[in-house]
Amino acid sequence: MGCGRMCATKVKKKYPETPESGQFIRSTMLDMDSRLRVATAIEKNETLASLSVFKILKRRGHPDAPPPTITDGWGGIDEAMLEVYGMIPEYSGHGRPPTRKRAAADWLYLQMVKQHDERGHFTGTKLKAIFGSLDEVTHLLGKTTAYIERSNLTSRLFNGRQVRKTLAFSKDLDCYRAAATWEDCYYNLVKFHKSLRLRVQDIPGRKWQPRTPAMVANLTQHAWTVKELLTSIPLKC
Numbered sequence: 001m002g003c004g005r006m007c008a009t010k011v012k013k014k015y016p017e018t019p020e021s022g023q024f025i026r027s028t029m030l031d032m033d034s035r036l037r038v039a040t041a042i043e044k045n046e047t048l049a050s051l052s053v054f055k056i057l058k059r060r061g062h063p064d065a066p067p068p069t070i071t072d073g074w075g076g077i078d079e080a081m082l083e084v085y086g087m088i089p090e091y092s093g094h095g096r097p098p099t100r101k102r103a104a105a106d107w108l109y110l111q112m113v114k115q116h117d118e119r120g121h122f123t124g125t126k127l128k129a130i131f132g133s134l135d136e137v138t139h140l141l142g143k144t145t146a147y148i149e150r151s152n153l154t155s156r157l158f159n160g161r162q163v164r165k166t167l168a169f170s171k172d173l174d175c176y177r178a179a180a181t182w183e184d185c186y187y188n189l190v191k192f193h194k195s196l197r198l199r200v201q202d203i204p205g206r207k208w209q210p211r212t213p214a215m216v217a218n219l220t221q222h223a224w225t226v227k228e229l230l231t232s233i234p235l236k237c
Contacts, residue, residue: 020173025049026162026180029057029069030151032141034216035193037151037184042177047076054084065104068132070141072148073113078130081109107131110138112145159183188214189224 016022027049029039038060041052054066066081086101109131115123129137160168161176170176192210200209214220224232 019044021171024173024176027053028151028155028184029053030148031213031217032147034213035147035151035196036188036213036217036219040180040184042173042180045076046074047079050077050080051083054080058084065107066109068108068137068140070110070112070137070145072145073111073128078109081107081131103131108137108140110134110141112143154187155183158187185229186226188212189220189229190226192223 022044024042024044025046025048026040026042027046028037030036031038039053039056041049041056043049043052057067064085066085069077069081071077082101082103085107086103088101089098091097109129111128111130113126113128115126117123125143127134127138127143131137156162156164159179160166161170161179170179189212192212196211196213196216197208198211200206203209210223212220212223215223
């Protein structure tokens with residue numbers, strides 16, 4: 001899985017930072033195979049947003065360990081993994097008893113850190129294995145977060161509250177979170193993704209079978225309509 005980040009609200013000059021206003025970070029976990037957005041959180045900083053995301057993942061099919069993850073170079077994700085999934089080692093009977101949580105040996109987490117020159121121009125990337133060996137995590141997760149960046153672009157096109165340098169930024173945190181939830185539901189259940197389509201041979205006049213992320217993830221057998229999405233009662237999870 002990959003984790004993407006974006007700024008949730010625009011900050012005006014000298015705008016006060018409070019629990020309900022100022023700058024927020026949106027963190028989204030994306031499944032690499034299905035492109036499904038499996039968890040989203042909006043919090044005051046990167047660590048809090050990552051904590052919320054991994055708590056959601058723990059309820060949604062990853063109760064014991066975090067999924068293999070690749071992200072950009074933002075901080076806070078490894079600390080969130082340890083807080084949600086880490087375990088304090090058993091005391092061996094020698095020295096001071098351990099008090100800090102540690103990662104399990106099978107955790108996999110890769111950072112793709114963008115490099116820039118003195119003028120801020122992009123010059124390349126540097127891969128850093130936080131958990132697991134570099135060869136193991138790159139073999140499983142690849143060496144790019146392009147699909148996460150593409151999801152972030154789609155998110156900004158869908159949600160004017162995330163467009164940079166505009167007056168469309170959210171003025172109410174609850175409204176922004178509601179808009180982000182609606183956007184994720186539409187993205188997962190309604191919108192067809194070109195990269196997920198399948199070539200068909202036995203249907204006259206058709207070359208492709210379009211699919212949504214939820215269809216690829218086997219959460220549904222059909223693409224939902226907006227009416228179906230608005231009239232369905234979600235289960236809390």
